[in-house]
Amino acid sequence: MLHRDRVLIVDDEFIIAQTLCVYVEDLGLTVCGTAASADEAVALAVDQRPFIVLMDMRLQGDRDGVDASQEIHERVGSKVVFITGSREPATLARIEGDHPSAVLFKPISEGQLVAVIRRLLEEDPGA
Amino acid sequence: MSPGDGESLALTAPVGLFEADRDMILRLVNPAMTAMTGRAPSDLAGRFFRDLLTRSSQLIYALKAEHALVGAGSVQEILLELAHTDGRPRPVLLTVSADGDTRRGVLFAAPERRAYELELVAARQTMLQSLKALESANEKLEQLVADRTAALAQRDLLLREVYHRVKNNLQVVDGLLLLQSRKLADPAALAAIEGLRKRVYAIGLVHHQLMGSANLKTFDVGAFLRDLVAHLQKGAPESIALRIDAAPLNVDLDFAVPLGLLVTELTTNALKHAFPSGAGEVRVVLEAPAEGEVVLRIADNGVGFSDATGTPTPSLGLTIVNGLVRQLHGRIRAVQDNGVAWEARFPAPDAA
Numbered sequence: 362m363l364h365r366d367r368v369l370i371v372d373d374e375f376i377i378a379q380t381l382c383v384y385v386e387d388l389g390l391t392v393c394g395t396a397a398s399a400d401e402a403v404a405l406a407v408d409q410r411p412f413i414v415l416m417d418m419r420l421q422g423d424r425d426g427v428d429a430s431q432e433i434h435e436r437v438g439s440k441v442v443f444i445t446g447s448r449e450p451a452t453l454a455r456i457e458g459d460h461p462s463a464v465l466f467k468p469i470s471e472g473q474l475v476a477v478i479r480r481l482l483e484e485d486p487g488a
Numbered sequence: 489m490s491p492g493d494g495e496s497l498a499l500t501a502p503v504g505l506f507e508a509d510r511d512m513i514l515r516l517v518n519p520a521m522t523a524m525t526g527r528a529p530s531d532l533a534g535r536f537f538r539d540l541l542t543r544s545s546q547l548i549y550a551l552k553a554e555h556a557l558v559g560a561g562s563v564q565e566i567l568l569e570l571a572h573t574d575g576r577p578r579p580v581l582l583t584v585s586a587d588g589d590t591r592r593g594v595l596f597a598a599p600e601r602r603a604y605e606l607e608l609v610a611a612r613q614t615m616l617q618s619l620k621a622l623e624s625a626n627e628k629l630e631q632l633v634a635d636r637t638a639a640l641a642q643r644d645l646l647l648r649e650v651y652h653r654v655k656n657n658l659q660v661v662d663g664l665l666l667l668q669s670r671k672l673a674d675p676a677a678l679a680a681i682e683g684l685r686k687r688v689y690a691i692g693l694v695h696h697q698l699m700g701s702a703n704l705k706t707f708d709v710g711a712f713l714r715d716l717v718a719h720l721q722k723g724a725p726e727s728i729a730l731r732i733d734a735a736p737l738n739v740d741l742d743f744a745v746p747l748g749l750l751v752t753e754l755t756t757n758a759l760k761h762a763f764p765s766g767a768g769e770v771r772v773v774l775e776a777p778a779e780g781e782v783v784l785r786i787a788d789n790g791v792g793f794s795d796a797t798g799t800p801t802p803s804l805g806l807t808i809v810n811g812l813v814r815q816l817h818g819r820i821r822a823v824q825d826n827g828v829a830w831e832a833r834f835p836a837p838d839a840a
Contacts, residue, residue, distance in 0.1 A: 374656065374659075374660060376660045376663040376664055376667070377659060377660060377663055379663060379667055380662070380663035380666050380667065383666060383667065383670060446652055446655060446656060446659075447652065447699075448699070448700055467655065467656070467659055468655070468658070468659050468662065468689065468692050468693075468696075470719070470722060472722050
């Protein structure tokens with residue numbers, strides 16, 4: 362059972378995480394936590410059970426966004442929106458292999474993020 | 489000719505002639521054979537031919553001649569050395585033909601041929617050594633090329649990383665502006681920060697294009713401007729249309745950043761002032777009409793300048809525009825004609 366109004370933000374850049382918080386709160390949703398590493402992200406996801414996770418690819422520690430997302434997928438089932446600054450084919454292939462709900466390329470505008478979150482909420486009304 | 493002539497020919501021939509059996513035991517020899525071997529005919533008859541040779545030639549004879557002689561009974565031009573009794577070897581060419589069980593042989597003195605052969609062997613040795621040296625040098629070169637290629641690849645990786653980090657940092661700057669603006673209520677302050685965010689975005693977009701560039705140095709300005717205008721459109725009311733028409737042109741960072749800021753400046757200016765009714769169109773055009781020249785046009789179909797003389801109102805934006813045009817060594821003018829049309833001309837960037 363996931364909380365539709367909760368969003369988990371995973372980014373090792375504090376300022377970026379804060380701006381994402383602003384966008385999410387503008388939508389009337391709640392930021393249930395911010396995490397800077399894969400371990401933190403998984404722990405918060407398991408604890409808070411958010412419907413959506415905004416996942417930056419680069420994180421503190423050895424594991425990246427895909428690693429965190431795989432574990433969250435197994436243990437929680439949240440929809441993961443990947444955020445990446447890289448257009449490297451290797452990175453994109455890695456992301457694609459992890460059933461992403463969406464991929465956003467930095468720099469992200471409020472409009473882009475809102476569109477993606479709205480779509481995910483509409484696609485799955487009874488989460 | 490009579491049979492006797494053949495005998496005198498053999499007696500006086502300047503080549504060694506002999507007759508042997510199928511085992512190459514000599515039976516008959518001519519006088520030249522004596523000269524070549526230092527042995528009298530009685531000392532030659534009954535000997536194996538190979539006994540006349542030096543040790544090393546006996547080996548050559550065994551390798552090259554013996555098999556053929558036993559088989560077909562003939563050999564052609566085998567270079568050997570006779571062991572003359574005076575101690576000095578005599579280089580000769582041996583040719584033997586078969587006549588039933590009889591072997592008829594010729595020994596042709598070949599000192600020139602021997603000298604030539606020695607020269608060839610020496611030349612071959614030198615060549616082999618040179619070849620080895622070349623191979624070794626080549627290996628070193630290939631290693632050098634491999635090292636350089638690896639170093640270049642490493643450098644490219646680092647450069648991409650730098651562009652990525654700059655882009656990231658610009659995102660942080662944008663984030664700080666956003667967070668600050670959320671604490672302000674004054675519309676002028678909010679507008680000012682929005683303007684700043686757009687300019688920062690334009691710079692970030694240049695680095696985004698650089699990251700995707702093959703040579704990490706130049707990219708197509710057309711693609712860049714289309715992305716930029718699309719972003720500006722998102723921040724504009726739906727009733728105002730932004731159109732972009734850009735020719736393909738390779739540019740570098742030094743050209744793209746000022747150009748991006750110029751387009752941002754003039755477009756947002758039009759969005760702010762040209763359409764009090766809230767509807768209209770802004771067209772951005774970039775052309776490379778002649779070799780070495782770039783023309784940028786930004787035109788709106790709005791209300792024109794507020795000043796009656798048709799000159800733009802002084803502002804920070806205008807100062808920036810003039811300064812950037814100067815930085816690009818260009819000229820800019822504004823014409824009022826059913827709206828405002830800015831036209832800037834620059835020398836084309838040297839990037840290609």
